[in-house]
């Protein structure tokens with residue numbers, strides 16, 4: 001009886017009180033109503049400027065934008081930019097352009113910032129996302145920021161007729177594949193298939209860069225109060241660096257480099273074919 005009451009009270013707290021409070025803020029609304037995984041929420045996280053209804057909404061937004069997990073998300077963007085910047089330098093001395101295929105790109109913020117901050121014309125990017133709103137947002141921002149060589153394509157990465165076929169059919173062959181904030185949504189079986197496909201699609205010496213969460217201190221909040229665009233509970237898959245090291249090694253990748261952030265949440269991983 002006591003257990004049933006405490007479960008009821010907990011659900012009431014998360015699913016009614018907290019959910020309604022979150023909805024007053026821009027990020028909270030996105031996480032609870034429009035779909036927690038949407039790349040548009042991530043643009044707001046990167047902008048880091050609190051918005052919401054009335055003072056309370058802005059206050060809640062500020063609190064959300066200051067969560068360690070959200071700091072960690074902004075941190076991973078910087079790490080990805082750093083690896084890409086280094087790869088552009090390596091490709092430059094070999095007279096190669098850096099061609100990035102960004103899987104589940106959202107607004108492709110790290111790619112846009114990289115081009116802006118370094119005035120870099122030695123990088124070309126194709127950003128793929130299944131969410132039309134993200135594609136529209138990315139296209140608008142690229143235009144507004146007057147950026148060249150970044151294209152957005154709407155597509156489900158599981159329906160690209162396999163990445164290998166995509167790469168073969170295209171005259172534009174990526175030498176870098178980025179997957180930021182993607183693998184956390186998928187089971188080991190799906191992730192392992194994707195890693196194999198990426199390996200096959202990359203040319204020799206091509207680079208894979210991705211992020212993975214080994215831990216999040218907002219797990220309960222995310223599971224209980226937030227939902228995906230399909231209305232389902234937000235199920236996330238956490239993985240240890242050892243998992244990735246072994247999987248990438250067995251898939252044929254070399255030069256496997258894994259970093260862990262100061263919150264011990266995000267791993268940024270790069271590996272070369």
Ligand SMILES: C[S@@+](CC[C@H](N)C(=O)[O-])C[C@H]1O[C@@H](n2cnc3c(N)ncnc32)[C@H](O)[C@@H]1O
Pocket residue numbers: 037038039040042103104105106107108109128129130131134155156157158179180181182
């Ligand atoms: C967490 S956001 C990451 C956005 C961006 N990569 C970043 O790190 O800022 C996840 C993105 O994955 C996209 N996504 C999820 N499943 C996908 C699929 N099967 N095909 C293409 N995009 C997908 C979502 O639409 C969403 O924009």
